[in-house]
Amino acid sequence: MKKYPFILALALGTISCNENASIHVEEISPAKTTDYEHIGDSLTTNAQAVLLSNVAGAIQNGGFAHAVDFCNLRATLLTDSLSSESYTISRISEKNRNPKNAASEMELNILQNFTADNNHTLVENNGKHVYYKAIRIGMPTCLKCHGTSETLDTEASKMISDRYPNDKATGYKEGDLRGAWKVVFNY
Numbered sequence: 001m002k003k004y005p006f007i008l009a010l011a012l013g014t015i016s017c018n019e020n021a022s023i024h025v026e027e028i029s030p031a032k033t034t035d036y037e038h039i040g041d042s043l044t045t046n047a048q049a050v051l052l053s054n055v056a057g058a059i060q061n062g063g064f065a066h067a068v069d070f071c072n073l074r075a076t077l078l079t080d081s082l083s084s085e086s087y088t089i090s091r092i093s094e095k096n097r098n099p100k101n102a103a104s105e106m107e108l109n110i111l112q113n114f115t116a117d118n119n120h121t122l123v124e125n126n127g128k129h130v131y132y133k134a135i136r137i138g139m140p141t142c143l144k145c146h147g148t149s150e151t152l153d154t155e156a157s158k159m160i161s162d163r164y165p166n167d168k169a170t171g172y173k174e175g176d177l178r179g180a181w182k183v184v185f186n187y
């Protein structure tokens with residue numbers, strides 16, 4: 001059984017079999033929205049923690065340039081490995097480093113509407129629910145690989161130009177919006 005009906009069954013307490021199906025749809029839609037947001041939030045919080053601990057480990061093992069190499073090889077693999085049949089987790093940005101992470105027109109709009117108080121949203125796109133949560137430059141470490149000439153690590157910077165010739169993801173300062181987590185629900 002997929003997670004979604006299971007969670008809904010929990011949220012609603014019980015689902016009776018002899019009720020009219022259309023009434024069910026009416027009844028479940030508010031719970032559905034809350035569930036997608038709730039699940040999206042916990043999935044992205046976890047993904048962020050996993051990615052951060054991996055990057056921190058790579059920095060500790062070999063410094064910032066080595067960690068760039070690590071991210072180059074592993075970031076997408078990691079987010080893919082956290083995905084499942086029921087949802088796909090990825091990251092998007094207006095100023096993306098990995099070409100695969102470029103925000104679409106619709107997503108640029110979402111990013112532009114994020115504020116300090118409004119940092120996530122749930123939309124429907126091509127019949128699927130998609131959850132987005134803002135990613136900010138939350139600590140000075142981010143600036144070693146996403147900052148300005150004053151804050152960027154020199155060796156990391158060289159490695160970034162080498163691995164990502166079309167990199168747009170520099171020039172940030174602490175607190176800036178860097179992009180967003182994206183969870184596409186397949187149910």
Ligand code: HEC
Nearest residue numbers: 067068071072075091093096097098101136142145169179
């Ligand atoms: C060691 C260097 C390094 C550090 C430190 C670092 N990043 Fe990155 N970041 C990268 C690389 C390399 C990529 C591209 C990964 C890929 O190929 O998928 C990336 C990609 C991203 C992306 C995906 C969008 C894109 O541009 O492709 C986001 C969002 C992001 N980083 C946010 C952060 C935040 C927030 C921090 C601080 C908590 C941080 N990064 C720290 C190197 C780094």
